[in-house]
Amino acid sequence: MKRRPTIIDVAKKAGVSKTTVSRVITGDGANVREETIQRVQTAIDELGYTHNAVASSLRTDRTNLIMLSIPDITNPFWPAVARGVQDRMEREGYAVVFANSDWDAQREKMFLEMARRNRFDAILINPVRVNNDELKAAHIHTVLIGSHEGFPDFDIVGSNSYGATQLALAHLYDLGHRRIGLIRGERQSRPGHSRLQSYEDFLREKGLVLDSSLIVRVPFDEMGGRQAMEQLLSLAEPPTAVLAANDILAIGALQAAHQAGLTVPDQLSIMGIDDIFAASATTPPLTTIAKPQYEIGRQAAEFLLDRLGEQATAVPRRHLFNCTLQQRGSTGPPP
Amino acid sequence: MKRRPTIIDVAKKAGVSKTTVSRVITGDGANVREETIQRVQTAIDELGYTHNAVASSLRTDRTNLIMLSIPDITNPFWPAVARGVQDRMEREGYAVVFANSDWDAQREKMFLEMARRNRFDAILINPVRVNNDELKAAHIHTVLIGSHEGFPDFDIVGSNSYGATQLALAHLYDLGHRRIGLIRGERQSRPGHSRLQSYEDFLREKGLVLDSSLIVRVPFDEMGGRQAMEQLLSLAEPPTAVLAANDILAIGALQAAHQAGLTVPDQLSIMGIDDIFAASATTPPLTTIAKPQYEIGRQAAEFLLDRLGEQATAVPRRHLFNCTLQQRGSTGPPP
DNA sequence: CCCGGAAATGGGAACGTTCCCATTTTAACA
DNA sequence: TGTTAAAATGGGAACGTTCCCATTTCCGGG
Known part of the structure; x- marks a missing residue:
């Protein structure tokens, strides 16, 4: 008899009904005698x-599973965000699980479908x-x-990427730069926009x-950053400063420079x-715009916990964090 | 009527039995007429x-879910490994999901428990x-x-970390170094060992x-690397070369230097x-030992697919990949 | 000592699927 | 046209839990 024991086996052993066992397990012990709890526990x-x-999920239609779907697990930005998510959700009894689409539309769709079929309670x-x-749908x-932009029906948390860019450009402008290059990523269409x-x-x-x-528009990785910088440097009149859409691109650009x-x-x-992380590891360390990743x-x-509660009808909310300048060594006055 | 439709609703609409619908859905269409399949599909x-x-999982006792449990999603080593896992498992219809324990024993246990309770088919x-x-258990x-070491009952895939260390030390030795420091991580006890x-x-x-x-033994992050290097440099007779147990430590060390x-x-x-990734982004770029992450x-x-098949009784196997020297700019002859 | 309400417990039914086995339909052949 | 085996389909039970509702037990007050 290899079968895994069920609550019925437990009930039999403890001399109670399966209902009682269920009550003990779910911690819904409100109406169970202490002695009974003990008996069940030992069984x-x-x-x-x-x-x-x-x-349990079949019956309750809840799994206590949350999916965090991200495009690129290689980008250290996400783990930091994930930590914030986890710390909060685990406290409420949810387990957070990562889905890494690797920028692949197919895979993203597959994970979404999976979350749905497996009745995940929610998706970030x-x-x-x-x-x-x-x-x-x-x-x-x-x-x-x-x-x-373009997601009017959902709660959104993010950083003010418009403001981040302004902040960065202002920093370069204040240093005296007037000819500033921009390296954009190809993939992440909307924020890039x-x-x-x-x-x-x-x-x-x-x-x-x-x-x-x-x-310049290039793939969202280190090589992309290199290419972009090479392209910019080959101009008749190259820029005196370059802003990259993220640190990975910037690091590639730095290498090319x-x-x-x-x-x-x-x-x-x-x-x-x-x-x-790597932004402070380069030589010179990279000046960049910091986002409150954990807080995001x-x-x-x-927001999610609200939705999982009773706020079902609440109007979509939007929380954009402000970004701050991290001045390091890769920026200075123009030559 | 907000209820989600079930196969019974589909069956009713298509004018067939739920069994037939089930057959269509599971792709077990061996014994279903083409016309019936169409009818069900439209329904x-x-x-x-x-x-x-x-x-479905309740009935079949399979979820097609695989958990990949790792200590530190911040370490870019893992995403590369994950890609190899995903590419292979998804082809067989499994979805791979990440569990990030953040070096926390508690959380690691929690995820293990979760995989068990939710009947994940397997864990990496x-x-x-x-x-x-x-x-x-x-x-x-x-x-x-x-x-x-110390896991005699399981299949193991990894890299020959003993050999990797030998390779690294040989490189330094051949360059002429005789006084070589070692920076170890605190956490990852066994390979460190x-x-x-x-x-x-x-x-x-x-x-x-x-x-x-x-x-020197330090926490497994950039700060640890810095500390370690500071400590080594403060010696009366500091080393002429330093080997760090991973690139993150090495980058920290580089910064401190x-x-x-x-x-x-x-x-x-x-x-x-x-x-x-970051190893090639530093200045000078880091000489390191490459592991075949994707292949791992x-x-x-x-191995997992074998286990999920019929190899239940097979004896535990062990596959250690060899590592290769990535010579870049951070190593040279002693002063 | 009994009564009544609260506390504790129990017995199905239900969740939506798949599987087993039985039954019906199809089609090939004599 | 009848026979038969194969192909197609259907009906119920089972998976292990939770929930609803009914029943039993407990205990304090009259």
Whole structure:
């Protein structure tokens, strides 16, 4: 008899009904005598009983499982966010599990489908390709992470990426730079867009001319950053400062600059956005814009818990954290 | 009527039995007429039916969910491994989900318990604190990742970390270094141990004296690396080369060396192990030992699939990949 | 000592699926 | 056209839990 013991076995052993056992297990011990609890507990221990969450979920329609869907687990930005999510959700008895889509629309969809079929209680997602309507059609509690436009039906937590870009550009401008390159990522379409918008607005406000050759769009990884920088340096009139849409791109750019024999920041200033771990590891350490990653995760969890409670009808909320300048060594006055 | 449609609703609509619907859904269409399949399919579409994986799992005792439990999602080593796992497992219809214990024994245990209760089909784990017997007691298919000793009952996939250390030390030795520091991590006890062993063996073999002040043990993060390096530099007779147990420690060490005004590699050589992304981003880029991360993940998945098949009684296997030297700019002859 | 209400416990039914086994339909062949 | 085996379909039980509602037990006050 290899069968796993069930609550019925426990009930039999303890000489009570399965209902009583269930009450003990769920901690719904309100109406169970202390002595009975003990008896059940020992039966559980002796049999080595383990709760079957699947059966429980079937009956209750809750799994206590939350999915955190992100595009790129390689980007250290996310683990920091995840920590905030976990700390909050685990306290409420939820387990948080990662789904890494690797920028793959197919995979993102697959995970979404999985969360739905397996009745995950909710999803936290930084969407890659999926849109508002598809998410809505999934009929699962969802909170978005990232400063996305075009998702009117969902709670969103993110950072003010428009403001972050302004902050970065202002820093470079104040140092005296007037010819500033922008390295954008190809993939993360919407925030990239918002950064572009911000860039254009900034130039307009300061009365600088918009030179489209200063805007380069590349894949969202280190190699992309390198390529972009090489392209910028090959211009007849290269920029004196470069802002990359995230630190990974910036690090790639930094490497390319070194390789080209340029001294940073004396001959060229480089900035990133995010303030990931590696940003302080480069030489010179990268000036960047820090986002409150842990807090973002935490706030997203907070929204989610509201949704999981009774706030079902609440209107979609939006919380954008402000970003702060992390001034390090990769920026300085123009040559 | 807010209720989600079930196969019974579908069956009713299509004018067939629920059994037939089930056959269509599970793709077990062997014995279903093409026309019937079509009819069921349209009913499914019209009702917007979605399969309830929870109910299915209850009946079949399979969830097609795999947990990948790792200590530190911040360490870029793991995403690379994960990719190998995912690519292989998803092809077989499994979804891979991350559990990040953050070096926390409590959390690691929690996730293990969760995988068990929720009837995950298997676990891939790089154990932090959990031991052989606890894993065995969980009664769930498990494959270990990492070169751990003390887990006689499980398949293990990892890299030859003993060999990796030898390789690193040989590189430094060949460059002429005779006084080599070792930075160990505190947490990852067993492989750290194996590295220490390797270090001692190497010195013995080369007839070098073992100076215990050259061995520093610190927390497994960047700050740890810095501390360790500061400590080593404060010695009366500091080492001419330093090997760190992983790249993160090495990067911290590199920073500390810069801060102390040392030129790497002219005045001091530094090496890491793992070859994570950031290793090539430092200045100078880090010489390190590369592990075949993707392949490790892939092989682990392969072992797991065997277990999930019929190999239940197979004797535990062990696959250690060899590592290769990634020579970059952080090592050179001693001053 | 009995009564009444609260506390404790128990017995199905239900959750949505898959599997076993039985039954019906199909089609091939004599 | 009848026979038969194979193909297609259907009905109920089972998976292990929780919930509803009924029943029993307990205990203090009259």
